[in-house]
Amino acid sequence: VAGAGLAAALVMHPVSVYYLAGTGQPANVLVVPGEEPVLFARRYGDLVRRDTWMSRVLDGAGFSAVVAEAERLGVADGPLGMELDVLPAALVAGAGRAFPGREIRDVSGLLAGLRAIKDAGEVELMRSAAELFDAVHATMLAFLRPGIAEHELSAEIAAALRRAGHDGIIRQHRWDARLPMEGSLASGENLATISHGPIAVTGVGMSGAFPMGASPRVIGAGDLVNIDLGMNRAGYHADMARTYAVGALPDGVERYARAVREIEDEILAAVRPGVTAESVYDAGVAAARERGVEGIFQGFDGLHGPYVGHAIGLELDEPPVLGPRVATVLEEGMVLAIEPKLISPAFGAVNLEDDVVVTAGGCELLHPLERAVFVVDETGRAGPVT
Amino acid sequence: VAGAGLAAALVMHPVSVYYLAGTGQPANVLVVPGEEPVLFARRYGDLVRRDTWMSRVLDGAGFSAVVAEAERLGVADGPLGMELDVLPAALVAGAGRAFPGREIRDVSGLLAGLRAIKDAGEVELMRSAAELFDAVHATMLAFLRPGIAEHELSAEIAAALRRAGHDGIIRQHRWDARLPMEGSLASGENLATISHGPIAVTGVGMSGAFPMGASPRVIGAGDLVNIDLGMNRAGYHADMARTYAVGALPDGVERYARAVREIEDEILAAVRPGVTAESVYDAGVAAARERGVEGIFQGFDGLHGPYVGHAIGLELDEPPVLGPRVATVLEEGMVLAIEPKLISPAFGAVNLEDDVVVTAGGCELLHPLERAVFVVDETGRAGPVT
Numbered sequence: 016v017a018g019a020g021l022a023a024a025l026v027m028h029p030v031s032v033y034y035l036a037g038t039g040q041p042a043n044v045l046v047v048p049g050e051e052p053v054l055f056a057r058r059y060g061d062l063v064r065r066d067t068w069m070s071r072v073l074d075g076a077g078f079s080a081v082v083a084e085a086e087r088l089g090v091a092d093g094p095l096g097m098e099l100d101v102l103p104a105a106l107v108a109g110a111g112r113a114f115p116g117r118e119i120r121d122v123s124g125l126l127a128g129l130r131a132i133k134d135a136g137e138v139e140l141m142r143s144a145a146e147l148f149d150a151v152h153a154t155m156l157a158f159l160r161p162g163i164a165e166h167e168l169s170a171e172i173a174a175a176l177r178r179a180g181h182d183g184i185i186r187q188h189r190w191d192a193r194l195p196m197e198g199s200l201a202s203g204e205n206l207a208t209i210s211h212g213p214i215a216v217t218g219v220g221m222s223g224a225f226p227m228g229a230s231p232r233v234i235g236a237g238d239l240v241n242i243d244l245g246m247n248r249a250g251y252h253a254d255m256a257r258t259y260a261v262g263a264l265p266d267g268v269e270r271y272a273r274a275v276r277e278i279e280d281e282i283l284a285a286v287r288p289g290v291t292a293e294s295v296y297d298a299g300v301a302a303a304r305e306r307g308v309e310g311i312f313q314g315f316d317g318l319h320g321p322y323v324g325h326a327i328g329l330e331l332d333e334p335p336v337l338g339p340r341v342a343t344v345l346e347e348g349m350v351l352a353i354e355p356k357l358i359s360p361a362f363g364a365v366n367l368e369d370d371v372v373v374t375a376g377g378c379e380l381l382h383p384l385e386r387a388v389f390v391v392d393e394t395g396r397a398g399p400v401t
Numbered sequence: 402v403a404g405a406g407l408a409a410a411l412v413m414h415p416v417s418v419y420y421l422a423g424t425g426q427p428a429n430v431l432v433v434p435g436e437e438p439v440l441f442a443r444r445y446g447d448l449v450r451r452d453t454w455m456s457r458v459l460d461g462a463g464f465s466a467v468v469a470e471a472e473r474l475g476v477a478d479g480p481l482g483m484e485l486d487v488l489p490a491a492l493v494a495g496a497g498r499a500f501p502g503r504e505i506r507d508v509s510g511l512l513a514g515l516r517a518i519k520d521a522g523e524v525e526l527m528r529s530a531a532e533l534f535d536a537v538h539a540t541m542l543a544f545l546r547p548g549i550a551e552h553e554l555s556a557e558i559a560a561a562l563r564r565a566g567h568d569g570i571i572r573q574h575r576w577d578a579r580l581p582m583e584g585s586l587a588s589g590e591n592l593a594t595i596s597h598g599p600i601a602v603t604g605v606g607m608s609g610a611f612p613m614g615a616s617p618r619v620i621g622a623g624d625l626v627n628i629d630l631g632m633n634r635a636g637y638h639a640d641m642a643r644t645y646a647v648g649a650l651p652d653g654v655e656r657y658a659r660a661v662r663e664i665e666d667e668i669l670a671a672v673r674p675g676v677t678a679e680s681v682y683d684a685g686v687a688a689a690r691e692r693g694v695e696g697i698f699q700g701f702d703g704l705h706g707p708y709v710g711h712a713i714g715l716e717l718d719e720p721p722v723l724g725p726r727v728a729t730v731l732e733e734g735m736v737l738a739i740e741p742k743l744i745s746p747a748f749g750a751v752n753l754e755d756d757v758v759v760t761a762g763g764c765e766l767l768h769p770l771e772r773a774v775f776v777v778d779e780t781g782r783a784g785p786v787t
Contacts, residue, residue, distance in 0.1 A: 029577050039612045040597055041577075058704075062596055066609050099491040103576045104483075105507060107490035121491060170563035173582070177556035182611045183581030190489045191415050191427075195569030196559070196582060210448055211426055223452050224636025224715075225568045226425045250610025318444075329610075 016096060016125075017048035024096030024122050025081060025110065030186055030329045031098060031126050033250060038066035045081055046096075047088050055080055078113035085114070096122035101190065127334050131326060132348040137251060138372050138381075141328070141350055145253035145370055145382035147246040150175040152384060155259050156395045161236040165200050166221060169229035172242065173197040182247040188330045193225070198244020200229040206241055206363030207315070214313065214320035216241045216256075216356055216364045236262045239363045239388075243354075245331040252331045253381060254352040256368035260390045264400055271308065271357045271365045272388040272400045278302040278312070278355040279367050279386060282323055286351065286371060286378040292341035299323035299337075299355055311359040324353040327370060349373045350381070402482060402511075403434030409471060410482030410508050411496065416572055416715045417484060417512050419636060424452035431467055432482075433474050441466055464499035471500070482508035487576065513720050517712060518734040523637060524758050524767075527714070527736055531639035531756055531768040533632040536561040538770060541645050542781045547622040551586050552607060555615035558628065559583040568633040574716045579611070584630020586615040592627055592749030593701070600699065600706035602627045602642075602742055602750045622648045625749045625774075629740075631717040638717045639767060640738040642754035646776045650786055657694065657743045657751045658774040658786045664688040664698070664741040665753045665772060668709055672737065672757060672764040678727035685709035685723075685741055697745040710739040713756060735759045736767070 016024045026032055026044040032054075035044050041057035056063035057076040064072050073080060095114055097107055099121035111119055133141065154175045158168055173196055177183065185194045192212075201208075201218035210217050211227035220226040234240060243256035264272070278299055285298035300323075303312035313320040326333040327350055335343035337351065345351075354368035367386050371378035387399035402410045412418060412430040418440075421430050427443035442449035443462040450458050459466060481500050483493055485507035497505055519527065540561040544554055559582055563569065571580045578598075587594075587604035596605050597613035606612040620626060629642035650658070664685055671684035686709075689698035699706040712719040713736055721729035723737065731737075740754035753772050757764035773785035 027577075033610055037609070039606075039608075039610045058600070059596060062594075062612070066612075097490070099494070100489050101576075102490055103486050104488055104490040104493035104505075105485040106576070108485070119490075166566070167564055169569070170560040173563050174556040174560035177559050177583070177615070178553055180552070180607060180617075182607050183555070183583070183614050184579045184611055186579070190487070190492070190576070191413075193570045193572070197563070197569070208448075210445060214444070220425075221566060221568050222425075222635035223423070224419055224425045225570055225633075226448070226452075228569050229563070231566075247611075249608035 016046050019096065019122070019125055020094065021096040021120065021122070022091045022093035022117070023047045023085060026098065026126070028098045028101045034130055034329055036067045036069050038063050039250070040066065043081065045084060047085070047090055050088050053084055078110055082113050094118040094120045096120050096125070098123045098126065101188065130328055130333065132346055133328060133350050133372065134348070137328070138350065140249055140251040141253055141370065142381045144246045144248040144251050145255060147176055147179050147181055147248060147253065148255045148382055148384060150179040151242060151244065152257070155242065156391055156397050159234070159240060159259055159261060159391045160393065161261055162233060164231050164233050165202055165205070165218070165229040166231055168234070169197045169200045172200070176246065180248055182250065185245040185247055186252065186330045187332050189332060192332065194245060195228050198242060199227060200240070200242050202232060202234045202240040203238050203363065205230060205232055206239060207358050207360040209314065209318065214318055216243055216358060216366050234261060237265055239265065239268065239365070241364055241366050243366060243368060250329055252327050252329070253370050254327050254331055254368055255370065255382065256354060256366045257384070258365045258388045260388060262390070262392060264388065264390050265362060268362050268365065268388070269400055271362065274306045274308050275355050275357050275365045275367055276386055277306065279353060279369070282353050282355060283371065283378060286345065286373060288345055288347045288373060288375065290345055292335040292337045292343045292345065293339055295337045296323050296339055308357055311357045313356060315359050323355055324351050326350065327352045345373050347373050347375055402432050405482065405508070405511055406480065407482040407506065407508070408477045408479035408503070409433045411467060412484065412512070414484045414487045420516055420715055422453045422455050424449050425636070426452065429467065431470060433471070433476055436474050439470055464496055468499050480504040480506045482506050482511070484509045484512065487574065516714055516719065518732055519714060519736050519758065520734070523714070524736065526635055526637040527639055527756065528767045530632045530634040530637050531641060533562055533565050533567055533634060533639065534641045534768055534770060536565040537628060537630065538643070541628065542777055542783050545620070545626060545645055545647060545777045546779065547647055548619060550617050550619050551588055551591070551604070551615040552617055554620070555583045555586045558586070562632065566634055568636065571631040571633055572638065572716045573718050575718060578718065580631060581614050583615070584628060585613060586626070586628050588618060588620045588626040589624050589749065591616060591618055592625060593744050593746040595700065595704065595744070600704055602629055602744060602752050620647060623651055625651065625654065625751070627750055627752050629752060629754060636715055638713050638715070639756050640713055640717055640754055641756065641768065642740060642752045643770070644751045644774045646774060648776070648778060650774065650776050651748060654748050654751065654774070655786055657748065660692045660694050661741050661743050661751045661753055662772055663692065665739060665755070668739050668741060669757065669764060672731065672759060674731055674733045674759060674761065676731055678721040678723045678729045678731065679725055681723045682709050682725055694743055697743045699742060701745050709741055710737050712736065713738045731759050733759050733761055
């Protein structure tokens with residue numbers, strides 16, 4: 016905070032407060048250089064005090080409590096840091112009236128930088144979040160049969176995730192992003208209908224109000240089905256995707272299944288400390304070009320998602336994106352979701368997504384599931400296509 | 402917009418865009434007095450044009466496209482309206498740079514006012530959303546037995562909701578509010594542990610990161626269990642709650658079950674066009690006082706939620722709150738969630754929540770489920786306690 020030239024920072028985003036103070040209760044954190052940080056319990060002070068490792072906890076929901084404490088601490092002149100990419104404009108304007116004459120600067124980048132490097136305990140929590148995909152995979156093997164609708168399959172996935180200990184919500188940093196717990200499930204022609212969300216295999220949803228995720232489409236024999244979802248355990252996320260085929264792999268898809276696996280191999284080989292996010296993206300694009308599939312890599316018909324992955328942690332969409340012109344240098348301890356996909360109306364989509372922690376020598380996958388398209392037969396056995 | 406003294410309004414909140422333009426794709430709406438509104442497709446222009454009833458649709462994700470169109474339309478001098486309680490400060494600051502010299506004013510209240518009165522089609526959609534509670538109630542009867550954990554029961558509710566056609570997400574207006582699809586499930590001592598969310602029967606959650614909703618607590622014979630959830634079908638929400646008892650009603654609870662039902666009766670009797678939101682709240686408080694339960698009405702030990710309900714629609718938490726000092730006058734066509742609850746560490750909680758549409762003569766419930774505590778026996782039959 017001092018290094019950023021700020022007189023103080025007022026942190027209000029629940030995810031940041033959880034990171035700094037260890038409580039998920041409604042609370043704010045005031046950080047003043049050279050002083051103990053102060054945690055303001057907006058409600059439920061007893062629970063806040065039970066949860067937090069911070070030693071200074073005050074009760075108070077509004078800005079007046081913060082202003083009083085800032086005055087008591089003799090906060091120096093200068094800018095106040097707030098999370099301007101998350102907090103509503105009206106809330107920040109309220110802070111401006113409470114702290115008149117102070118410039119308010121964005122501290123989201125500063126907080127994201129603190130959160131980018133995961134310690135061993137955080138990596139274990141994310142490994143545990145990735146283990147939730149075991150429940151998803153088992154559900155696909157048990158329920159993916161001709162005649163089930165996408166939303167019925169999504170229902171089974173939702174139940175399996177909750178039973179396995181999913182926190183029940185997905186945290187995303189972007190103000191207008193929302194995802195169901197059971198993620199985006201898509202099949203058949205819905206695989207190549209990119210709708211509502213990022214340029215990805217999104218599915219088309221149950222209604223025009225939220226046209227993303229599972230739809231009522233009935234899945235048939237020979238269909239491809241893709242599941243791509245965030246998983247949240249104890250606040251930490253994983254993000255994985257696999258494509259499944261019902262009974263048999265459609266003609267011509269084996270080539271794409273092999274290509275997406277090889278592209279992911281090359282992206283994983285490019286991940287190590289010291290390289291830029293852009294260089295990892297470039298490795299993916301080059302691998303797609305070598306295999307003659309750049310026209311359907313991360314989209315088609317000129318609509319291509321400009322990324323091959325992103326960082327992940329307490330939020331599903333942490334910076335950096337692994338994309339063009341992103342100069343962020345990877346460091347040991349970062350956790351990244353790697354997500355190559357080939358999408359085309361000609362066959363649908365084949366998709367992989369896996370999470371890795373950046374290690375001294377490269378990177379390590381957080382979940383051991385085979386990186387393949389799985390062909391599910393009528394008994395629920397799955398043969399991976401490699 | 403003109404009546405509010407604005408030169409133009411730029412609407413970006415996905416829920417507002419859906420309301421104005423009928424598309425859930427990423428898009429913005431520019432409203433200029435005296436001109437046809439302009440819909441900007443941020444992506445997926447084909448889907449936007451397929452969905453929307455607006456006739457002027459342009460492609461363009463950034464402010465520059467909006468600025469160019471505003472210049473072409475000769476937008477008058479004067480303030481620009483934006484949704485300042487939803488949009489992040491950084492985004493609004495970007496609009497300020499794109500439209501230099503213009504004051505930016507909040508139009509959230511204006512939009513909420515448009516949305517407050519539901520037409521017959523909207524009421525039907527909300528009735529259909531409330532029907533999703535049939536799936537919840539059937540799940541409680543089928544699965545609520547001694548030995549099931551809260552999160553296992555919540556898993557079954559999630560699956561039942563998705564199968565029944567839930568959109569998969571819950572829309573809330575508050576920037577920092579998040580709810581799982583399957584809402585807040587709580588049992589035993591968790592009924593009176595008010596955590597994370599509004600002052601209500603919140604549950605304590607799976608982890609400290611999101612301490613709300615179902616927890617791993619194992620439900621036992623004689624326990625009370627409460628489920629309170631938002632339900633979203635085709636973008637429109639319902640909000641209902643019921644309390645269930647496992648096998649038998651605990652001693653002394655029948656009195657509270659009867660009291661909460663009678664309090665809800667009196668609140669419902671107070672709802673009609675022309676009265677204020679505050680007067681409905683006052684009716685609830687008076688009814689609780691008459692029955693000697695005001696100390697545990699909407700909370701306990703001095704922590705009482707200052708509301709007996711709220712409006713509902715495309716978002717779960719629409720204005721007005723039915724609370725003290727809320728002067729909003731009820732009108733025919735408003736849809737309200739009415740939610741009296743008695744909460745005490747002595748017995749847990751008994752809770753009702755029902756949705757009503759305000760009619761010319763009073764109000765009409767959107768769902769016919771008996772307003773009672775249900776005692777579920779070992780065969781899954783339920784006897785309501787009245």
